[in-house]
Amino acid sequence: MKDYRIVFEKKGISRYISHLDLNRCMIRAVRRSGLPAWYTEGFHPHLYLMFPLALSLGLESVCEIMDLRLTEELPSKEILDKLNSVLPSGLHALEVREPKMSAMDITGAEYQVRIFCPDADALSLWNDFISQPEILIQKKTKKGMKEINIKSMITIRNINRQEEDLLLTLCLPAGTDGSLNVTVVTDAFQNYADKPILVKSACRTKIFSGNQQDFF
Amino acid sequence: MLNSRIEPFLLDVQKPSRYTGGEIGEIIKDKSKIDVRFAFCFPDIYDVGMSHLGMKILYSLINERENYWCERVFAPWTDMEEIMRREQIPLYALESGDEIRNFDFIGFTLQYEMSYTNILNMLDLAGIPVLQKDRGEQISPLVVGGGPCACNPEPIADFFDLFILGEGEEVNLELMDLYHKMKKAGASRSEFLKSASQIQGIYVPSLYEVAYHEDGTVKSITPLEGAPEKIQKRVMTDMNQSYYPEQIVVPFLETIHDRVSVEVLRGCIRGCRFCQAGFLYRPFREKSADVICQQGIALCQNTGYDELSLSSLSTSDHSQIEEILDNLLEYTEHQHINLSLPSLRIDNFSKSVLEKVTTIRKSGLTFAPEAGTQRLRDVINKNVTEEEVMRTCQIAFEGGYTTVKLYFMMGLPTETDEDVAGIADLAQKVVNLFYDMPEHAKGKLQVSISTATFVPKPFTPFEFEPQATKEEILRKQQILKKAVKSKKIKTMMHVSDISLMEAVLARGDRRICSVIYDAWKNGCHLDSWDEFFYADKWYDAFRKNHLEPAFYANRTRSYDEIMPWSHIDYLVSKSFLIRENQKAHAEQTTPPCRQACSGCGANQCLGRACF
Numbered sequence: 001m002k003d004y005r006i007v008f009e010k011k012g013i014s015r016y017i018s019h020l021d022l023n024r025c026m027i028r029a030v031r032r033s034g035l036p037a038w039y040t041e042g043f044h045p046h047l048y049l050m051f052p053l054a055l056s057l058g059l060e061s062v063c064e065i066m067d068l069r070l071t072e073e074l075p076s077k078e079i080l081d082k083l084n085s086v087l088p089s090g091l092h093a094l095e096v097r098e099p100k101m102s103a104m105d106i107t108g109a110e111y112q113v114r115i116f117c118p119d120a121d122a123l124s125l126w127n128d129f130i131s132q133p134e135i136l137i138q139k140k141t142k143k144g145m146k147e148i149n150i151k152s153m154i155t156i157r158n159i160n161r162q163e164e165d166l167l168l169t170l171c172l173p174a175g176t177d178g179s180l181n182v183t184v185v186t187d188a189f190q191n192y193a194d195k196p197i198l199v200k201s202a203c204r205t206k207i208f209s210g211n212q213q214d215f216f
Numbered sequence: 217m218l219n220s221r222i223e224p225f226l227l228d229v230q231k232p233s234r235y236t237g238g239e240i241g242e243i244i245k246d247k248s249k250i251d252v253r254f255a256f257c258f259p260d261i262y263d264v265g266m267s268h269l270g271m272k273i274l275y276s277l278i279n280e281r282e283n284y285w286c287e288r289v290f291a292p293w294t295d296m297e298e299i300m301r302r303e304q305i306p307l308y309a310l311e312s313g314d315e316i317r318n319f320d321f322i323g324f325t326l327q328y329e330m331s332y333t334n335i336l337n338m339l340d341l342a343g344i345p346v347l348q349k350d351r352g353e354q355i356s357p358l359v360v361g362g363g364p365c366a367c368n369p370e371p372i373a374d375f376f377d378l379f380i381l382g383e384g385e386e387v388n389l390e391l392m393d394l395y396h397k398m399k400k401a402g403a404s405r406s407e408f409l410k411s412a413s414q415i416q417g418i419y420v421p422s423l424y425e426v427a428y429h430e431d432g433t434v435k436s437i438t439p440l441e442g443a444p445e446k447i448q449k450r451v452m453t454d455m456n457q458s459y460y461p462e463q464i465v466v467p468f469l470e471t472i473h474d475r476v477s478v479e480v481l482r483g484c485i486r487g488c489r490f491c492q493a494g495f496l497y498r499p500f501r502e503k504s505a506d507v508i509c510q511q512g513i514a515l516c517q518n519t520g521y522d523e524l525s526l527s528s529l530s531t532s533d534h535s536q537i538e539e540i541l542d543n544l545l546e547y548t549e550h551q552h553i554n555l556s557l558p559s560l561r562i563d564n565f566s567k568s569v570l571e572k573v574t575t576i577r578k579s580g581l582t583f584a585p586e587a588g589t590q591r592l593r594d595v596i597n598k599n600v601t602e603e604e605v606m607r608t609c610q611i612a613f614e615g616g617y618t619t620v621k622l623y624f625m626m627g628l629p630t631e632t633d634e635d636v637a638g639i640a641d642l643a644q645k646v647v648n649l650f651y652d653m654p655e656h657a658k659g660k661l662q663v664s665i666s667t668a669t670f671v672p673k674p675f676t677p678f679e680f681e682p683q684a685t686k687e688e689i690l691r692k693q694q695i696l697k698k699a700v701k702s703k704k705i706k707t708m709m710h711v712s713d714i715s716l717m718e719a720v721l722a723r724g725d726r727r728i729c730s731v732i733y734d735a736w737k738n739g740c741h742l743d744s745w746d747e748f749f750y751a752d753k754w755y756d757a758f759r760k761n762h763l764e765p766a767f768y769a770n771r772t773r774s775y776d777e778i779m780p781w782s783h784i785d786y787l788v789s790k791s792f793l794i795r796e797n798q799k800a801h802a803e804q805t806t807p808p809c810r811q812a813c814s815g816c817g818a819n820q821c822l823g824r825a826c827f
Contacts, residue, residue, distance in 0.1 A: 013236050021470070024468075031521075
């Protein structure tokens with residue numbers, strides 16, 4: 001019995017696979033791959049797969065993580081090759097790691113967002129948006145709508161202009177202690193701007209554990 | 217290829233993977249090398265259509281041909297339809313993302329009557345004229361239909377260029393080959409249709425003229441331009457040689473029947489008189505145990521599914537069922553695959569079969585006695601006795617089952633109030649049986665009764681019979697409700713105008729085309745979804761066309777009446793249907809085909825006796 005942490009990308013069409021469907025899709029892929037998957041030993045044995053951090057529908061990612069348990073030890077290359085030969089378009093296994101941390105260690109993630117604003121300068125609009133004293137959003141809770149300030153949750157890693165697009169690299173909290181969805185930030189920006197804003201792409205680029213260390 | 221116009225809206229709708237394609241098993245071809253493009257349209261949403269076995273067979277079959285490309289098309293859910301109409305995005309095929317109006321064939325599978333308005337809606341979304349007469353003389357797109365409801369295609373005749381009757385494995389390719397040849401030669405639509413009408417199993421409705429008596433019944437059906445007088449359905453005579461795919465498209469989202477299935481046999485030996493499928497799919501033909509196992513294993517390996525279903529009208533009637541189960545279980549248990557048998561019969565449900573099923577999964581048992589008393593079961597030829605129900609339940613209870621679902625029909629021909637009360641009696645006896653067993657399983661017993669309104673269908677011995685009116689059904693439901701005494705029995709009854717409309721559409725004539733058209737124009741579609749069924753709009757459409765639903769649904773036909781489908785031949789002879797109808801009224805049963813041949817006529821295509 002051996003645990004493996006598979007790093008994979010989720011791009012193109014596959015970003016429209018919901019988290020629940022991704023689980024089913026990966027189970028079937030592992031079954032097609034012929035890898036010696038380990039099954040739970042209960043009354044209804046099932047293939048053991050774990051995704052430490054879900055990705056919202058519609059987002060792309062180059063750093064998704066799936067934990068897989070096999071009944072025997074295999075070379076990384078074999079695992080990658082077997083998986084990649086059966087994965088649907090857009091899903092691609094990049095790397096096999098030895099799991100060192102647990103899902104509980106995840107604290108944040110980095111996203112790259114490409115924004116286009118046809119009617120205004122996207123960069124100055126963004127600068128105005130982010131320098132507000134407070135960035136308030138409406139959040140649905142059990143007790144109804146609640147207003148929260150997300151400003152302190154947003155860390156800007158990089159701002160770039162690429163032709164007409166604004167390229168933002170943001171770090172946002174993620175994991176068991178609370179997450180901020182990148183679309184919440186872009187929606188807040190959209191509301192603030194009061195002009196049409198096109199989010200051309202949004203991609204998760206890193207998953208962190210404490211102190212901004214890579215999750216491993 | 218994801219349709220680029222649809223992509224910006226994918227996150228505004230539920231379940232976007234309905235609209236993306238890109239699944240494992242989908243077939244992508246190089247357009248420049250394709251001669252004929254076929255849009256296989258399922259007139260309901262992706263989740264339903266992707267469960268349909270026939271589509272999987274025909275999709276792979278057509279795509280085996282290098283220069284033909286078959287792609288999938290489904291009806292969008294209302295959220296996406298709204299966007300497509302607003303943004304003027306025409307209906308497209310999932311594989312290429314291309315608009316289907318430029319395809320050669322637009323093929324609809326006709327699985328249930330209440331999907332008819334979806335066909336009109338999909339044609340309209342595609343930008344294809346809904347009415348056949350408006351499609352002009354260019355040869356394509358040809359709108360074709362096949363599947364069980366093609367046995368009476370008259371209510372939708374105005375919308376189709378042609379229908380494919382019976383099993384499509386051979387005739388679909390013959391039709392496409394003819395098209396390919398004639399398109400190259402520059403033929404017109406009417407020239408092609410005339411030639412196609414000469415292929416056995418191809419029905420071109422525009423080549424038939426229908427006249428009516430003053431009382432509204434059909435007076436005559438006259439073939440024109442050399443079209444055959446009778447159009448006979450196509451049959452695959454050897455199931456072992458018949459094409460079956462070893463790879464299917466694996467959806468991302470969870471579909472209604474989310475599993476792979478192997479068709480183990482076609483036809484049915486039982487002859488239940490209400491069951492249209494039991495007559496339409498005759499004669500009975502089995503696939504051999506070896507072929508079934510090989511196909512099942514290949515499908516599991518290629519798709520990664522963990523459930524394999526042995527599908528047919530009555531899987532336990534396969535003469536090698538135990539051998540099939542033994543051989544498959546060896547593989548499926550090792551691979552953690554659930555083997556499911558969706559249609560077991562109550563009377564031959566042996567203990568060893570049950571044990572084999574229970575090693576896989578223990579869920580509730582579902583039985584369909586269909587009628588509450590032996591008298592009525594004899595009328596409908598559901599050859600199940602009360603003793604058999606009890607014996608099966610006993611085996612099931614001994615095996616640890618605690619939920620039993622019983623399915624019945626209401627409004628069957630000759631049904632009396634005693635028959636209705638008999639439903640509750642039968643359920644009560646099942647409850648008593650459980651508590652009388654000294655060592656009944658721990659846990660809560662639940663027996664549920666669900667009733668559906670009987671819909672008389674063409675090509676059954678009940679095609680002559682009236683459907684019970686809604687008032688009559690409501691009255692009988694009250695009788696049943698009063699007759700149920702135990703709290704262990706749950707009744708699920710439902711009455712809706714859908715059953716009435718289904719009865720009209722099933723036995724309708726060509727005049728119903730304008731009713732369907734007007735209902736759709738009034739906003740009807742997705743009618744099989746309760747929340748989108750608008751009875752008032754249907755009634756308005758009838759009134760506008762001066763037609764009465766009761767004429768079609770609640771009227772008794774005489775044996776010599778010309779049915780709207782009289783020119784269509786499903787091999788089962790009318791004299792046989794009349795004989796069976798008479799036996800029904802005399803409360804006489806007909807034994808299963810394996811026991812004695814009842815002379816339905818279906819074996820003519822085999823050139824031998826079925827058994």
